[in-house]
Amino acid sequence: xxxxxxxxxxxxxxxxxxxxxxxxxxxxxxxxxxxxxxxxxxxxxxxxxxxxxxxxxxxxxxxxxxxxxxxxxxxxxxxxxxxxxxxxxxxxxxxxxxxxxxxxxxxxxxxxxxxxxxxxxxxxxxxxxxxxxxxxxxxxxxxxxxxxxxxxxxxxxxxxxxxxxxxxxxxxxxxxxxxxxxxxxxxxxxxxxxxxxxxxxxxxxxxxxxxxxxxxxxxxxxxxxxxxxxxxxxxxxxxxxxxxxxxxxxxxxxxxxxxxxxxxxxxxxxxxxxxxxxxxxxxxxxxxxxxxxxxxxxxxxxxxxxxxxxxxx
Amino acid sequence: xxxxxxxxxxxxxxxxxxxxxxxxxxxxxxxxxxxxxxxxxxxxxxxxxxxxxxxxxxxxxxxxxxxxxxxxxxxxxxxxxxxxxxxxxxxxxxxxxxxxxxxxxxxxxxxxxxxxxxxxxxxxxxxxxxxxxxxxxxxxxxxxxxxxxxxxxxxxxxxxxxxxxxxxxxxxxxxxxxxxxxxxxxxxxxxxxxxxxxxxxxxxxxxxxxxxxxxxxxxxxxxxxxxxxxxxxxxxxxxxxxxxxxxxxxxxxxxxxxx
Numbered sequence: 001x002x003x004x005x006x007x008x009x010x011x012x013x014x015x016x017x018x019x020x021x022x023x024x025x026x027x028x029x030x031x032x033x034x035x036x037x038x039x040x041x042x043x044x045x046x047x048x049x050x051x052x053x054x055x056x057x058x059x060x061x062x063x064x065x066x067x068x069x070x071x072x073x074x075x076x077x078x079x080x081x082x083x084x085x086x087x088x089x090x091x092x093x094x095x096x097x098x099x100x101x102x103x104x105x106x107x108x109x110x111x112x113x114x115x116x117x118x119x120x121x122x123x124x125x126x127x128x129x130x131x132x133x134x135x136x137x138x139x140x141x142x143x144x145x146x147x148x149x150x151x152x153x154x155x156x157x158x159x160x161x162x163x164x165x166x167x168x169x170x171x172x173x174x175x176x177x178x179x180x181x182x183x184x185x186x187x188x189x190x191x192x193x194x195x196x197x198x199x200x201x202x203x204x205x206x207x208x209x210x211x212x213x214x215x216x217x218x219x220x221x222x223x224x225x226x227x228x229x230x231x232x233x234x235x236x237x238x239x240x241x242x243x244x245x246x247x248x249x250x251x252x253x254x255x256x257x258x259x260x261x262x263x264x265x266x267x268x269x270x271x272x273x274x275x276x277x278x279x280x281x282x283x284x285x286x287x288x289x290x291x292x293x294x295x296x297x298x299x300x301x302x303x304x305x306x307x308x309x310x311x312x313x
Numbered sequence: 314x315x316x317x318x319x320x321x322x323x324x325x326x327x328x329x330x331x332x333x334x335x336x337x338x339x340x341x342x343x344x345x346x347x348x349x350x351x352x353x354x355x356x357x358x359x360x361x362x363x364x365x366x367x368x369x370x371x372x373x374x375x376x377x378x379x380x381x382x383x384x385x386x387x388x389x390x391x392x393x394x395x396x397x398x399x400x401x402x403x404x405x406x407x408x409x410x411x412x413x414x415x416x417x418x419x420x421x422x423x424x425x426x427x428x429x430x431x432x433x434x435x436x437x438x439x440x441x442x443x444x445x446x447x448x449x450x451x452x453x454x455x456x457x458x459x460x461x462x463x464x465x466x467x468x469x470x471x472x473x474x475x476x477x478x479x480x481x482x483x484x485x486x487x488x489x490x491x492x493x494x495x496x497x498x499x500x501x502x503x504x505x506x507x508x509x510x511x512x513x514x515x516x517x518x519x520x521x522x523x524x525x526x527x528x529x530x531x532x533x534x535x536x537x538x539x540x541x542x543x544x545x546x547x548x549x550x551x552x553x554x555x556x557x558x559x560x561x562x563x564x565x566x567x568x569x570x571x572x
Contacts, residue, residue: 103371198408200369202422202475203398212421216412 044287051277051284058281069285071249075165075260076289079240080233082169082254083176088226090173091180098181099188100210111185118178126242129171130163134243137170138162141255152252159257163245166254168262171239176229183228187221188214223304227297234264234293241265263289315513316382316482317342318363323377324542325355325362327370332358334542336377338532345505345514347524347551350534350566355543356517357405357487359534363515364400364485365393381482398426401476405488407468409460409475416456418471419443422479438478446474447504466497473504477512484508486516490523502527521567525555533563 015023051058052065059068094114098107141164145156191214199209215222240262246269248258261269267282274282318340325333333355340346348356361367362375365386379386386396401422409418419439423430430438439456443449448470452463460471469489476484486505490498505514505527518524524531532548547560558564 192408194404194406194408195410197366197369197404198410198472199421201364201366201397201402201404202425202479203394203396204425205394208425212410212425216410219412 041290044283044290047280048284048287051280051282054277054281058277065281065284068281069263069288071260072263072266072285073288073292074250075244075246076234076262076264077292078252078254078260079165079169079172079244079262080230082166083172083233084226084230086170086173087177087180087229091177091225091229092184092222094177094181095184095188096210096214098185100206100214111182114178114181116178117174118182122175122236122238123242125171125175126239129167129239129243133171134162134164134167136162137167141166144255153254155253156256158255159245161245161257163243164255164257165244165259168240168244168259169254171243172233172236175236175239176232179232180225180229183225184218184222187218187225191217220304223300227300230296231293234262234289234296236262237264237268241268315342315511317513318483318515319378319380320363321378321380323359323362323375323379325358325367325375326373328372331542333362333534334544336545338545338548340513340515341530342513343509343511344529345509345516345527347528347531348515348517348534349519349521349524349531350543350546351536352519353543354534354536356534358543360485360487360515360517361402363483364402365396366402368393398422398479399481400483400485401479401481403469403472403476403484403486403489406492407465407472409463409468409471411459411461413460414457415443415452415460415463415471418460419474419478421475426479442474442478443471445477445508446470447500447507448474464497466493466500469493469497469501470504473501473508477508481512483513483515486514488517488519491519498523521555525551531555533558533560533566535562535566 054065056063059065062068094110098111098114101107102110138159138161141154141156141158141162144154145158148154149156195213195217196209199212204212241264244259244261244265245257246259246261246266248256249260251258251260263285267286270282271279320336320338320340323333323336324331325336336359348360350356358367363379363386367373367375375387381400385391409415410421413421416439419442420430420435423435423438440449440453443452448467451467452458452471460468463471469492473484473489490501493501502523505516508514509529516524516527528551530549531551531554533546533554534543535546536543547554547558547563549559553559554563555567558567
């Protein structure tokens with residue numbers, strides 16, 4: 001019978017050439033990413049592991065590798081946290097204005113300017129941070145020290161140059177703003193019209209509609225945006241190396257001159273003059289940064305999937 | 314609670330484009346009013362202007378009068394958000410909130426209206442609304458499950474439950490059965506019959522049998538010509554519309570000789 005023949009034909013049919021080519025290309029692209037990541041990890045491990053156990057003189061004032069890397073790691077994370085605390089609410093706010101509040105004639109230029117920020121090289125941000133932001137913020141730090149000194153963050157004494165971890169964090173915040181804004185804007189704008197109208201028809205105000213329909217829909221993308229921003233903040237080298245004047249150990253004091261450097265800026269500052277042994281130590285700190293970034297990403301993903309699974313009980 | 318709606322020479326615009334022109338009608342309280350007509354004739358647009366959902370589209374506006382029990386809907390002192398809390402709406406495709414459970418979906422509107430609600434009170438509202446939407450028996454054992462896990466027909470009844478949970482004065486339905494199978498459609502139509510004892514219901518439908526089955530009064534919308542605004546051709550009791558309409562065009566449309 002004709003129908004049987006057709007059925008057998010489709011059963012044996014080979015995938016079209018275009019499908020095969022595309023599926024191989026996609027697979028190759030996926031593998032290339034994994035290979036690059038694995039390559040970086042292997043390089044860091046081979047070159048860095050000897051740096052974990054050098055004689056004490058390689059670690060400067062510290063006596064062991066962990067004593068050496070701990071303040072750097074702390075500085076890295078602190079600067080990134082400051083950047084996120086400042087940038088994330090701002091970025092989501094801007095993204096909402098662009099996607100839901102402003103009329104198109106205003107939203108488009110705003111989105112365009114924010115995207116332009118992403119194209120500014122980090123050296124430029126560093127220069128601006130040193131010569132403008134640090135100078136302008138210095139009196140503010142003095143004020144904070146005098147009036148809010150009871151908070152451990154503003155214990156002072158205020159830095160005379162303004163080149164503190166808080167300044168570095170603020171520069172980082174501006175640098176990660178565009179990426180968080182751009183991704184959040186895209187996911188906000190993709191909220192199905194149907195969900196938004198469901199909320200509006202129940203008598204939700206615009207903000208209530210955003211909370212009921214937009215945020216739940218966009219949550220996963222919002223976390224992705226923050227993670228990309230965090231990744232950039234943790235790894236940013238030049239701006240931090242230029243703005244921050246390092247010195248001192250672990251401290252929550254954000255406005256004094258005793259700030260730990262970040263891992264990346266420390267590598268940049270010391271790589272050129274390093275002896276082979278010293279360089280191994282620096283690479284080992286790079287390995288630590290790599291692993292921390294990985295762990296943070298996994299943790300964030302885990303939190304998101306867990307909260308989503310809770311909904312699908 | 315149910316209220317009547319009086320519309321007087323309403324023009325509806327999208328920007329400069331006049332979509333619907335000169336509609337006047339009176340929608341009776343505690344009755345079902347159906348709008349029929351070809352696609353693009355402005356039935357849905359008109360429906361959305363009855364709870365000010367029309368204006369959420371940028372540039373959309375209306376001219377003319379809509380009175381709900383004597384209160385003008387488009388008065389400058391009237392907050393559109395408050396209007397939508399009193400005039401519920403059910404959409405063409407079921408749209409439960411995907412991240413909310415069945416329970417939370419039903420309460421979504423109440424949570425907006427009053428922030429604080431006792432657990433027992435909330436339970437009562439959920440049970441009453443789901444019973445009102447003929448969904449209680451099917452979902453009472455899985456209220457904590459996501460609303461998206463239900464079938465299309467159940468999702469639509471969940472949306473109806475969500476709309477009636479806030480005890481609106483009017484319930485607008487925009488082709489509520491067009492994405493549903495015949496059995497779910499029949500369940501929704503039975504529900505409309507029951508709901509009209511408490512609510513004023515306005516329904517847009519493409520299915521003329523449905524209009525004939527569920528409604529007390531029917532309005533026929535049509536375009537004067539391609540590119541011209543839509544308008545109300547005839548508004549009459551459903552019985553008269555389907556047996557002996559006043560207008561020739563209505564008869565042509567209803568009997569399938571359209572054009």
